[in-house]
Amino acid sequence: MQPYGVLVVDDSVFMRKIITDLISEDPQFQVVATAKNGKEALELVKKLKPNVVTMDIEMPEMNGLDALKAIMSELPTPVVMLSSLTQDGARETITALERGAVDFIGKPSGSISLDLHKVKTALLEKLHIAVKTNVNKFQLNPLVSKPSPRLAVATETVVQSITEKQQQQLKPSSHVSQLVAIGTSTGGPRALHQVISQIPGHTPAPIVIVQHMPPNFTKSLAQRLDSVSELNVLEAENGMILQNGTAYIAPGGYHMTIARNGPGAYKIHLNLEDPRAGHRPSVDILFESLLPLKELKRHIVLMTGMGADGAKGMLALKQAGATTTIAESEETCIVYGMPRAAVELNCVMHVLPQQEIARKISQAVITN
Template identity: 50%
Template sequence: MKKRVLVVDDSAFMRKLISDFISASEEMEVVGIARNGEDALVKIKNLSPDVITLDVEMPKMNGIEALKKIMSECPVPVVMLSSTTKEGAEETIKAVQYGAVDFIAKPSGTISLDLHKIQEEIVRKVYTASLVPITKLLGQPSPTVVSPNRKVNHEEIDESALECKTARPMQDIQKPGLIMIGTSTGGPRALQHVLTNLPSSLDAPVAIVQHMPPGFTKSLADRLNSLAVITVKEAEHGELLEKGTAYIAPGGFHMRIMNEESNLMVHLTKEEPPRNGHRPSVDVLFESASTLGSCKKVAVVMTGMGSDGTEGLMKLKETGNVTAIAESHETCIVYGMPKSVIAAKLADEVVNVEGIGQSIMKYMG
């Protein structure tokens, strides 16, 4: 049975283009269109769509206001469409935090005459969103830790690891430790869970690859920085990593972590092609860390489509001194990237998203 889609946009031109793209798919059909948020709420209740495309910038009731009402009154998976303006990026990041499954950046503004450039992305993301159980968007289960080989009671985790402590150097390791996180669809909310559970005394930097187009990662970093006690920022080329700071790879750039004497340094490049369709790529980040020698590492792979991170984690495992944590199926919005890591037998622990911060501290502490 085809997935039922409601297209919401104040532009008749955009509604027509998006509807045509979706209707051309064998897996989906457009069951209705809406001109604004108020219209969308009525149509959702009458048509019961499986998924909605929702424009961020609309009159009467904008996309953010509409999304809040949708998630509270008639929850359904939503994919946001947004311009890449600073305001558009900020609103889009809010939308993902409020329950949107994913977002699509319009290539040239509110009314994009060249929307056909991202036709494949629209179809793929809308269909993927239609498969997400609404329960995963409304709430998450309690933290539980599950090993690929044995079950672990979360009481076994040292909860004192989350308490603030005086920062101290890691014994027997000259270089600082390094925490790496890779994620895609559903990642912004997963990152919020993890980063807000890391203490200000965190004795290592955090390097993050979140699949996002250029123009959105700065807004994501700013929002997460306002919520976490550690510092969160968009990474800059050539900067030295500091303990207690999380660095998010800018959209459109691969990020590597390099040795700079006794320090770790960010290296950004956009000349290289995307890896498996992604730039930044989790594989590129993980592979770069495999050259850091005795540096103690924790690698985390969370919700997202595809298998980005698996090849890089293989390289990391070859060099030893790395612990791999995969997000569990129970809390993943899209169980792709962690599933690939687990299938390759690379995960040391499989953890619900709320418990990942705790697990990181167990291994780094």
């Protein structure tokens, strides 16, 4: 089998050499060319048609974000971003993931760093995932922000059909009677943008989310989702009381669980227990924490991601009486791993393309 062709893009000669050497240690990859800026990268993608691109963000002439946008528009190709572990770097990385990057690797300490050797395993792992993804799916699923008129009309129709007393319960409050829990990984930031931005702000339930991501990046993800959604979106903090109409993202590096905090009240707990199947936060740990909360109507969602995190937890919740279980369909998943695992366990009530998940969540919450 021919090795996968890789284009390495970085404005530093030293970094191009380091990255090339790391990739070349895997016989399944061959660096076919390097580029010093986004303009050069775009030309080489068109000429060489590599299987995957590693892309720096800060570069002269054309930066990585603009190059990524052009590549995804003109010749969609899997891209793994190389990001600095700064607040600005995290924000740019979230933008890159929304524009179509499959994943990212954090640069441990700046643009020129021998520490990059520390992330060799992760880099190669993400390249292996990237070459198996169909980035054309991004074209099928353009991003939107704020609930669509169609969803708003559908939601209003449901609201009009319920009693005045029930309408009072739709107002955001800390009295919680149902909860939405979402798990996702590779491809998740874009999927979350699609779904969270389409859920109305008056949704009568809190939403708790585990997205596999390192520390710092989850805060930027929460800020980005908050800016495109009617919901209030926060990075979760230990001890937060859940509020209806609010989404909480587990911070990178911490497991998140939910526990009772009095009648109709629930609290977030964060912990540093060992990773589960390599993940902290873990979707399964979040889902398992909901098992004792049988008084809640629980709506459980798994979207794009590598592996099987969350599938066993969804199965246990279905067996424990979960109201709704949803898995993203293969047609829109960047990586059909986590949802597939749940489908294979026969615990999914609804298999839906990404663009239909928000509507199903809204309908399930409002009509239950």
